[in-house]
Amino acid sequence: MQRAIESLGANVIASLERTGRTFNLMLLVLWELVQPPYRFYPIVRQMYFIGARSMVLIVASGVTVGMVMGLQFYNILERFGSVDLLGSGVALSVILELGPVMTALMVVGRAGSSITAEIGIMRITEQIDALECMAVSPHKFLIGPKLIAGVLSVPLLTALFDFVALFGGYFVGVVMFGIGEGSYMNGMIDNVEWSDVRLGLVKSVIFGLLVTLICCSRGFYMHLTKAGSEGAEGVSSATTDAVVLSSISVLFSDFLIGALF
Amino acid sequence: MSDASQTNNAISIRDLVVDYGPRRILSDVSLDIPMGQIMVIMGQSGAGKTTLLRCMLGLKKPASGSVNILGTDIVTASRHDINRIRKQMGVAFQGGALFSSMSVAENIQLALREHTNLDEKTIEIMTRIKLDMVNMLAAEHLMPSELSGGMTKRAALARAIIMDPKLLFFDEPSAGLDPSTAAELDQLIITLKNTMRMTIIVVTHELDSIFKIADHIAVVSAGRILETGTPQQITSSSNPEIQGMLNRKPRETIVDTDAHLRRLVGG
Numbered sequence: 001m002q003r004a005i006e007s008l009g010a011n012v013i014a015s016l017e018r019t020g021r022t023f024n025l026m027l028l029v030l031w032e033l034v035q036p037p038y039r040f041y042p043i044v045r046q047m048y049f050i051g052a053r054s055m056v057l058i059v060a061s062g063v064t065v066g067m068v069m070g071l072q073f074y075n076i077l078e079r080f081g082s083v084d085l086l087g088s089g090v091a092l093s094v095i096l097e098l099g100p101v102m103t104a105l106m107v108v109g110r111a112g113s114s115i116t117a118e119i120g121i122m123r124i125t126e127q128i129d130a131l132e133c134m135a136v137s138p139h140k141f142l143i144g145p146k147l148i149a150g151v152l153s154v155p156l157l158t159a160l161f162d163f164v165a166l167f168g169g170y171f172v173g174v175v176m177f178g179i180g181e182g183s184y185m186n187g188m189i190d191n192v193e194w195s196d197v198r199l200g201l202v203k204s205v206i207f208g209l210l211v212t213l214i215c216c217s218r219g220f221y222m223h224l225t226k227a228g229s230e231g232a233e234g235v236s237s238a239t240t241d242a243v244v245l246s247s248i249s250v251l252f253s254d255f256l257i258g259a260l261f
Numbered sequence: 262m263s264d265a266s267q268t269n270n271a272i273s274i275r276d277l278v279v280d281y282g283p284r285r286i287l288s289d290v291s292l293d294i295p296m297g298q299i300m301v302i303m304g305q306s307g308a309g310k311t312t313l314l315r316c317m318l319g320l321k322k323p324a325s326g327s328v329n330i331l332g333t334d335i336v337t338a339s340r341h342d343i344n345r346i347r348k349q350m351g352v353a354f355q356g357g358a359l360f361s362s363m364s365v366a367e368n369i370q371l372a373l374r375e376h377t378n379l380d381e382k383t384i385e386i387m388t389r390i391k392l393d394m395v396n397m398l399a400a401e402h403l404m405p406s407e408l409s410g411g412m413t414k415r416a417a418l419a420r421a422i423i424m425d426p427k428l429l430f431f432d433e434p435s436a437g438l439d440p441s442t443a444a445e446l447d448q449l450i451i452t453l454k455n456t457m458r459m460t461i462i463v464v465t466h467e468l469d470s471i472f473k474i475a476d477h478i479a480v481v482s483a484g485r486i487l488e489t490g491t492p493q494q495i496t497s498s499s500n501p502e503i504q505g506m507l508n509r510k511p512r513e514t515i516v517d518t519d520a521h522l523r524r525l526v527g528g
Contacts, residue, residue, distance in 0.1 A: 121361075129320050130358040134372045135344040141375075 014225075021224070022217040025139070026209075029147055032140040042145035043152075050111040050146070050212070051153030055160065057106055062161040065098055066090065066168020073169075074177055083179055087187035090169035095192060095200045099162040100154075101254050104207035107154055108246045112215040115146055116242040119219025120235040128220070143216045150212025151205055158204035203257055210253060211246045218242035270329075271296045271428055271460040272317060277326035279312050279484075286312045287484045290326070294477070299454055299461045301471045304481035305506065310464045311355075313481065314432055317462065318352060319343045331427065348376060351421030351459075355432040357413035359405040359420070365392070366401045369420045376424070391419040395449060411442035415449070422453065429453065431463040435470045447473045468507065472496075480506070 073089040119142065122128050131138045166188070173179045218238045230237070272294040279287040287309045294300045304310050315321040316328050319335045327334045330346050338346070359368050369388045373379055379387070392398045395415040400408065408416060414434060421429060434450065435443035447470050454461050465471060471478060471492070478495045480487040480503050488498055495503065504510075 125356055125361075126354045126358040127360055129315075129318075130352065130354060130360075132320060133318050133347055133350060133352040134375070135347040136371065136375050 018217075018221075018225075021221050022213060025143065025217050025220065026147075026213050029139045029143045032137050033144045033148070035140075039145075042141075043148050046145045046149030047153050050107065050115075050149045051156060054107055054110050054153075054157055057110055058103060058157050058161050059164050061102060061106055062099075062164035063168040065102060065161075066094065066165030066170075067172050068168075069093060069098070069165070070169035070172030070176075074173060074179075083173075083177075084183045085187055086169070086173045086179055087184035088191035089187075090173070091166055091188040091192045092196060094162050094165040094169070095196050097254070097258075099158045099165065100200050100203040100207055101250060103158040103161045103204065104154060104211055104250045105247055107150070107157065107208070108211050108215070108243055108250070111150075112211050112246050113239050113243050115212065115215040116219040116239045117235055119143075119216060120222045120238050123219060123222045124231060124235065138220070143220065146216055147209070147212050150208045152208070154208030154211065155201055155204040158200065162200070199257070199261055202261075203254060206253060206257065207250050210249050214246045214249060215242045218245070269296050270294060271331060272462070273327075273329040274313075274317070275327045275329070277313070277316060277328065278324045279309075279316060279321060280324045281312075285484060287316070287323070290481075290484075290486050292479055292486055292489065294460060294462060296460050297454070297458050298476040299450065299463065299474050300477045300479065301475040302462065302464045302479045302481060303466055303468075303471050303506070304487075305466060308481045309484040310466075310481050311432060314430060314462070314464045318350070318430060319347065348372075348424060349427045350430065351424065351426035351428070352430045353414065353417040353421045353432070353434060355436060357405070357408075357417040359408075359413060359416055361405050363405075364401070365397065365403050365405070365408070365416045365419075368405070368416065369423050372420070372424050387423065388419075391423050394422070394453075395419045396445075410437050411439075411446070414438065414446060418446075418449065422457070422459075425457065427460060429459045429461045431461070431465070433465050433467075434463060435465065435467045440469075443467065443470060444473075450474050468509070 069090045070086065073086050073093075074083060077083045077085055077089065119128075122142070128138050128142070131141060170184055173184050174181050218241055219235075222234060222238050225238070226234075270293045272292070274290060274292040277287055277290040278285070290309075290313060292313075302310050302313060312321060316323055317330065317335075319328075323336060326336065328336050331349060333342055333346050335343050335346060359365070360371070363371070366385075366388050369391060370384050373384050373387065389398060389401070392401055395418050397412065397415050397419060400412055400416065405413065405416070418431075418434075431450070434446050438446065450461060450463065451474055453459055461474075463470075463474065475492050477489065478492055479489045480495065480498075480500075482502055487500055487503060488495065490498070496507065498504065
């Protein structure tokens with residue numbers, strides 16, 4: 001019993017330490033990013049990696065999710081004789097919830113995991129030490145561009161996801177089940193307000209920051225955890241941890257934002 | 262003014278104590294490294310050589326003591342001052358630590374791009390000069406994954422000397438290399454000292470290399486400096502542990518047989 005309590009306490013302390021380190025890393029990176037010199041090419045490169053290279057995945061998942069939503073909403077609304085509400089139902093659920101959350105989860109799986117693995121390998125092969133010895137800040141050189149790219153790319157990818165998901169819903173509702181095009185589009189335009197779009201955008205910015213920060217932090221501070229002494233296996237477990245923690249953070253913060261606004 | 266700048270020492274270490282968690286890795290280490298000389302820090306695996314090196318590089322904060330480099334105690338110095346000192350240092354890590362997403366040339370150019378306003382042409386010329394010094398001119402556009410062990414070490418050396426540093430650090434330069442490549446690297450280290458007048462600190466346990474390149478040797482054992490001196494002084498040392506290392510004798514680790522047995526059975 002005592003051992004279980006000790007183990008629980010140790011886990012809580014380790015989690016708090018990790019959270020503190022991650023927050024500290026964010027402050028350090030933001031502080032160094034505002035100092036000159038400013039370099040834009042590394043940010044563009046990271047946006048290509050996090051954003052552009054995720055586009056196919058986002059389009060595929062967006063269309064699929066939109067079609068599934070169209071199908072499910074149609075079946076439910078048909079029971080109440082309200083299929084005219086299909087457009088607004090799909091649009092609101094995609095713009096407010098599914099778009100930001102699904103996009104963030106896709107980015108975690110595709111780019112977040114490789115960010116942790118890349119930085120973790122750089123840590124265990126002394127590449128980060130080499131940067132420090134060259135008086136090049138790893139916060140600014142390594143983490144900064146990824147963080148900015150994450151914050152910019154996830155909202156753009158979310159917008160893409162929303163667009164193709166709405167198209168997927170349109171395809172199911174209008175083309176497959178024969179709902180009037182005007183009914184679908186007007187329902188969407190009449191019921192989706194600017195505040196809904198803004199909330200979706202705010203969520204995606206927060207998710208972008210959370211995902212890249214957690215993934216960067218897990219790789220960067222790998223040497224301070226047990227994983228740091230385990231070589232390749234440590235990188236693998238740090239990557240898994242980063243994906244799990246990022247995904248949970250996205251879902252939990254989605255609830256918090258939804259409850260607060 | 263501090264120890265290192267008052268005397269002719271590039272580095273002065275005083276009473277250095279380093280812990281990793283509950284384990285004490287270095288105990289009261291004091292060491293002077295003269296300007297323009299090659300200092301080899303030798304010792305068996307796990308003796309604390311690399312930890313001592315990491316303290317000199319400012320990568321490991323000691324529990325106590327001072328590490329005075331070119332007149333600045335980097336233990337208490339601000340981040341700005343540490344970076345000022347680091348711009349006068351070059352480091353060749355044991356595994357090379359080349360940035361895997363950059364070509365050899367890009368690796369070498371990084372410090373120039375970050376710390377100077379030199380134009381592209383000058384940066385390219387300087388890169389080729391350094392690559393030529395380490396006989397790596399043909400590998401300019403290769404990626405680190407395409408290099409052999411020896412080429413990786415030489416590329417890391419080219420990157421370390423790109424800013425013409427006053428201090429050059431090597432961690433196990435000949436580890437994992439065949440004898441002729443190791444000998445080439447040793448010759449390169451001597452050439453760098455003679456031509457660029459650098460202070461060179463080499464951490465190694467390769468005896469052949471040590472006596473070829475060293476002006477001074479510091480012998481580290483179990484986290485302490487056993488002895489420092491010229492290669493002749495170290496060779497003629499009366500310390501049995503040093504003689505054991507020089508004659509490649511295995512360590513006698515079990516001193517108290519009864520205590521060792523009690524430890525094994527958990528008594």
